[in-house]
Amino acid sequence: MGELSNCPKCNALFVQTQFRSVCDACFKKEETAYETVYQFLRKRENRKAMLHEVVEATGVEEELVLKFIRNGRIQLSSFPNLGYPCAKCGKTIKEDKICEGCKQDIHKQLDQMEQVEKISERNKPKTSSYTYYSQSTKK
Structure with missing residues (x-):
C-alpha cells in the first residue's frame, strides 16, 4: 500500500509506491526522457557514447540518465563507455556502488582496525574475575 507524499520534483501531492517515487506528471516526463535517451x-554510432555525450545530445539531466542506469532500464553491457560514478571517489564504474580500489581500501582499513583491536586486547591488564567466598565454621 502506498503512502501520501510530495513529489520531490514539483512538490505535487501523490501516492508514493515502491515502483514510483514521483507524481504521475513527472513520471510521464521521465518516460519521455527515457525514450529520448534510449x-x-x-543508433549504432552512439553506442560508444560516454555519459556527458548522452546528456549533451539528448538534453536529459545527468541525474536522470544515472537513475535509468541504476534502475537497470539501460543495460551497460550493450554500451561499453557508459557507466555511473563510484559512491566514494567518483570513478566511472559499471556494477556495484563502489569501485574495486575503494573496496580494497575499505578492506585494508577494516583489517587495520581488527589488528588494533587485537593488540589492545592483548595489552589489556589481566584481571581475575574470581569471587572468593569464606565459610564460617561457627554455627
Whole structure:
C-alpha cells in the first residue's frame, strides 16, 4: 500500500509506491526522457557514447540518465563507455556502488582496525574475575 507524499520534483501531492517515487506528471516526463535517451543510444554510432555525450545530445539531466542506469532500464553491457560514478571517489564504474580500489581500501582499513583491536586486547591488564567466598565454621 502506498503512502501520501510530495513529489520531490514539483512538490505535487501523490501516492508514493515502491515502483514510483514521483507524481504521475513527472513520471510521464521521465518516460519521455527515457525514450529520448534510449532512441539516442539505439543508433549504432552512439553506442560508444560516454555519459556527458548522452546528456549533451539528448538534453536529459545527468541525474536522470544515472537513475535509468541504476534502475537497470539501460543495460551497460550493450554500451561499453557508459557507466555511473563510484559512491566514494567518483570513478566511472559499471556494477556495484563502489569501485574495486575503494573496496580494497575499505578492506585494508577494516583489517587495520581488527589488528588494533587485537593488540589492545592483548595489552589489556589481566584481571581475575574470581569471587572468593569464606565459610564460617561457627554455627
